[in-house]
Amino acid sequence: MFTNPTFMFIQVMNSFALGMNLFIIAAGLTLIFGVLRVVNFAHGAFYMVGAYVLMTMTNLIGDTNTGFFLGVLAAALTMGIIAFFIERFLLSHLYDKEHLLQLLFTFALVLIFKDLVKMIWGPLQHSISYPPAFKGAVDLKISYYPAYMLFLSVVGPVLAIGLWLALEKTRWGRLIRAARLDREMLSALGTDVKLVFSAVFVFGSMLAAMGGALAAPRIAVDPGMDGLIIIDCFIIVIIGGLGSLWGSFVGALILASLTVFGTLIFNEWEIVLVYIMMLTVLLIRPWGLFGHPDEERH
Amino acid sequence: MANSFKNKLLATTTAMIMTSGAAYAEETIKVGILMPISGGGASYGVPAVDGVKMAVDEINNAGGVDGMKIEYFVRDSQLKPDVAVAAARELITKEGVDVLVGAVSSGATLAISELAKQEQIPLLAPVAKAAALTSTKLHPYIFQLAATTDSEGRQMADVLKTIGAEKVCVSGFDYAYSHDLFESLDKNLPDGIEIVDTFHVKLGTTDYSAVISQLMGSDCDTVAGAVWGGGFIAYMKQAGPFGVFDTKKLVWGAEVGSSEMAGALKGDYPEGMYAAAYDLWYVEGSEAHKEFLANLAVIEGTNETKMYPVTTYIAIQFIAEAVRKAGSSDPKEIAKALVGLSIDTPLGKRTIDPDNHRTNTGEFWGPMVTVSGTEAKQMSPAEYLE
Incomplete structure (x- = not known):
């Protein structure tokens, strides 16, 4: 089986598509942590909301391309609005409190x-x-491959490059990077740090909802779907480095490859494999593959 | 004298307490329900509680069991053994339940079964199918009302023979239920049909692309599956574009023929796949079944009723009949009365086998096909196999 190039090609494609879906979700989590220093347990719940909003939209508009893409957009916007209120009226009061309170707060959000x-x-x-x-499959000459998986494989890198450009080349991107490095100095220089925090939380939450909506056609939408994804997201950001965009990109690809190839080679050991990888990274580079050692000091 | 008075007072008080206790015990039969009512398991647990409510209301409105009313307490077992055990313990010690009904997953049910054994409280398992519950782990207080992996494997073998399968791939979650099921299937396969490949996936996984690609590479003509719940939805959604439905026949256990599952997948449900279900709203059957469906439709607010209510409805029927037979709601007496008990249910006569505490629970099996006028596919023809 492993000597069959077509088979191996398909598995690499599978890993990439899955990895890209995971990246979209994890990017939001890492962005929020990078700037707000809040470990958002509710990120999985936001992902779930995205899937449900898409469902409502496709029920309203129909199972059409318009229904789907408007649905993905609506998922991100709805979550963005909810996240705005959560951040402005609740979370923002906890920034100067101890981390435990923030954790409890986001955990309460999960239950709610x-x-x-x-x-x-x-x-x-x-x-x-x-x-x-x-809907169907595309002829890649070597093999037929599900069109939706190809779509995810394109959306992921496009979004990654878009995010990177936005962070590197725009004024807002510079403010976000500055807020990551030194929020007090940024504030002293006259920037409304509160607004930056709010924007980052809203945008990160929108990514979670968009990731949920994009994942939805491949999986079951149910009230328990947030549980697994949040674990995956944490594994990704720990491997890649908390707060690092490219870290979450690579982390997502590693996790997806371990999932796909782990199932093929080790099967029952697949889950252990993921945790061994995470532990190894934590032991050798506790700040993650793409993180910075100084991130820990904050 | 003073001592004698004290003793009399003590005796009288004790007698009063005991009498009032007995009188109270006679008034109600307390049933603890352990079902997942939050998270991913809620799609089983919430309808299952509807079945309990329906049976209890019917019995209480008709005057109860020999004058005793049934009172039920619902606790969230999630799909976790530790949560289920903590909830069961609370039901026994705090609410003082006489009998337990639950849970959904075999893991959680095996865990509460141990507690039921220690506390000597009967446990009726309406959904969990692992054969271990009533084989290696059998004890006087466990009663398995669900079909078991032994009977399901036998039924699956019959279906594979009917559709002319020769080489079979099996695929399920990598845990007790699928292992037991495929072992039973293998045992029951007639000559000429063999299992050529096994593709298991981690329990609760959401990505099936790796196993589906393996499945496509296998030369089996039929896939016998046991992935259930949300996993089944994901498996089917991901298998479709890979072309699995065009190249292989599908036979699937784990009650994925339910109208809930067909309603969720709609057009994406593989046409012609053989599946199983405990109950189907569109199969009328006996008068008792018609009446059951009509009453359930009132509770659920739709004629397209769900599959799981019947399982807990029957569990409550068994409890009521056991109390009637025992003449008491004492847990030990209920357990004794359940052994060998026969009752008429909406799905025919059910008897608890005195040797292994299982019932003769059958399932509907048949191909899932498109029916005009509804998006959800339906099992047609649906044959009841025991």
Whole structure:
């Protein structure tokens, strides 16, 4: 099986597509941590909200391309609005408090969102159709490959480059990077740091919801879908380095490859493999592959 | 004299307490329900609680069991053994339940079964199918009302024979349920059908692309599956574009033929896949079943009722009949009365086997096909296999 080049090609493609979906979600988590220094347990819940909003939109508009893409947009916007209120009226009061309070707060959000989702959409499992444009398979000459997985493989890198450019080349990007390095100095220089924090939390949460909406057609949408993804996200940002965009990109690819190839080679040991990888990184480079040692001091 | 008075007072008080206790015990039968009502398991637990409510209301409205009313207490077992055990312990010690019903996953049910054994409180398992519950782990207080992996494997072998399978790939979550099921399937396969490949996945995983690619590379003509719940939805959604449905026949256990699953997947449900279900709202059956469906439709507010209520409805029926037979709601007496008990259920006569505490629970099996007028596929023809 492993000597078959077509088979190996498909598995590499599988790893990449899965990795890109994970990256979109983890990028939001790492961005929020990098700037706000808040470990957001509710990131998985925001991902879940994204999937449910997409479901509502495709139910309203129909299983069309328009329905799907407007749905993804609506998922990100809805979560952005909710995140704005969460940050402005609740989370912002906890920045100068100890980390434990922030953790408890985001954990409380997880429980609240779980119940809200069940109240609004019910306890049953749901499935969202692929957008018609990416429903079937594409002939890659060596093999047929699911169109939606190719779509994810394109969206991920495009978003990564877009985010990188935004962080490096725009004024807002510079402010965000400055807030990461020294929030007091930035504030002393006259920048409204509160606004930067708010924007980062909103944007990071929008990425979670968008990632949830994009993942939705491949999985079941149910009130428990937040649990697994948050663990994956933490593994990714620990491997890649908390706060690092490219770290989460590489971390996502590593986790996805371990998942896919681990299933093939070790099967029952696959889950252990992921944790061994994480432990190794923590022992050798506690700040992660792309992180900076000084991040720990904050 | 004073001592004698004290003794009399003590005796009288004790007698009063005991009498009032007995009178209270006679008034209600306390049933503890352990079901996942939050998270991913809620899609099983919430409908299962509907079944309990329906049975209890019917029995209490008809005057109760020999004048005793049934009172039930629902606790969230999630899909976790430790959470289920803590909840069960609380139900026994705080609420003082006489009997337990639950849970969904085999892992959680095995865990509460140990507690039931220690506390000598009968446990009726309406959903968990692992054969271990009533084989290696059998004790006087566990009663498995769900179908078991032994019977499911036998039914699956019959279906594989019917559809003319020869080389079979099996695929399930990598844990007790799938292992037991495929072992039973292998044992029951007739000559000419063999399992050629096994592709298991981690329990609760959401990405199946690796195993699906392996499946496509195998020369099996049929896939026999046991991935359930949200995993089944993800598996099917991811298998479709890889072309699995065009090249292989599918036979799937784990009750994925339920109308809930068909309703979730709609057009993405593989056409013609053979699946199983405990109950189907569109299969009318006996008068008792029609009446059950009509009453359930009122509770659920739709005629397209769910599959799990019938499992807990039958569990409550068994409890009521056991109390009637024992003439008491004492847990030990209920356990004794359950052994060998027969009752008429909406799905026919069910008997608890005195040797292994299992019931003759069957399942509907058949191909899932498109039906005009509804998006959800339906099992047609649906055959009831025991």
